[in-house]
Amino acid sequence: MKLQFLGTCAGIPSKMRNVSSLVIQMLQYENECWMVDCGEGTQHQLLHSSLTLSKINKIFITHLHGDHIYGLPGLLGSRSFQGAKNKLQVFGPKGIKEFIDTTLTISNTYIRYPLEIFEIDHGPFLKTDFFTFEAFLLEHGIESYGYRITEKDNHGTLDANKLKQLGVSPGPLFKHLKAGKKVVLDNGREINGADYLGPSQKGKVIAVGGDTRRTENQNCFARDADILVHEATFLQKDEQLAYEHYHSTVGNVAELAKRSGVKALFLNHISSRYSHGVGELLEEGRSVFPNTFIPDDLQSYILKKNGDVVEV
Structure with missing residues (x-):
């Protein structure tokens, strides 16, 4: 499993961080490359990576705030202009279909590949040969989801x-x-x-959260995840401010990871008020949950079979 963080900033971009987008590549499975959120400028961030738009076959939108969706119409159009022919599926809250249809229609953008748009609700919404996808309703003032993706258990090693x-x-x-x-x-x-066959190998679990303040659904969403990617817009000292704006603090999320049995925690959606650096946030997170990471834009990580996370 490979994670590449294209945008890690909250609300509006800063000089060092673009707004939200993440790409997940399931390297052992052909044609499994997913994007979570697509803020403004995402396709420009892709130009600095080895990824091409045609590789992405699923896009998951956590919620409909602009810093998570304003890059989507341009990306969909560019994918067509670049000659992609393979199907693309987009999943998101109610309203995502109207947003996509309206922007593509008004801009007279013609999509030449099969595009399927699904409006999701709380609970399981997709099952493939190898993965189960679930959405967990969070608390953000508007409909916002966390996505939990569970890999099917693998057969053991053949003797x-x-x-x-x-x-x-x-x-x-x-x-x-x-x-x-x-x-x-x-x-x-x-x-x-x-x-x-040797003992079966338990499938990996990745949980990617949308914007939220603390809510009971987080516990089920994050439980025993190999990787949890979660917003941490504020330091713990600003907890009241975070609550008022429907966001989380580093301390909130580190505690969630600790009590949920998470193996590795990635914090994103970092407020531009911390543009001087994330050292204090990282220290706060690791004081509670040592295996915490705060990626820069364009940083990539691989989750190895033994559960270790390495930067690449």
């Missing part, structure tokens, strides 16, 4: 040496055995792939 002793060489049969299926060998013997 190739044991199979070679039976005369089974790497090839087409390995694929079926790896899937836990039964196969018939050339000598007529039937073997069960499940008998040659």
Whole structure:
């Protein structure tokens, strides 16, 4: 799993940080590249990365404030102008379809690839062969969601040496055995792939939150996540200000990660009042939850199979 942060600022861009956008690449799965939020200037940020618009096949919008959606019409149009043919799905709160349809119609922008727009509600909204997608309603004054994405558990490692002793060489049969299926060998013997697999590997969980102040739904949304990406607009000393503006503090989110069994926490949506640097925010977060990160724009991280997070 690779995370690339395209925009990490709150509200309006600063000289060092653009407004909200994140790309998640599931590197072990073909054609699984997702964007979460698309603030103004997102496609310009993409020019500084190795990503192309055609690679992105799902976009998740947390809420309809401008710093999370104003880059979307231009990105959709550019994806078409660049010749993308593969389907793109967009998910978001009620109103996202009207926003997209209206801006594309008024600007006379023609989309040449299949575009599907889904308005979501609280709860599971999509299941694929490998992932389950859930939306959790948060508290932000307008409809705002956190997205929880759960990978299907993976079969354990196939014992190739044991199979070679039976005369089974790497090839087409390995694929079926790896899937836990039964196969018939050339000598007529039937073997069960499940008998040659190690312990199953639990699927990864990533939770990406929209803007919110503290709410009960956060606990279910973040529970046991391998990675939690969450806004932290204010320092803890400004908790009252954060509450009044429907936002979270670093301390709020670090406590959430600690009690929820999160493995790694990424803080974004940083107020431009901290344009002098994020050292104080990072110190506050790590004092509660040591495995806390505050990415700069365009920073990328990989979650390795063993659960370690490394910057790339």
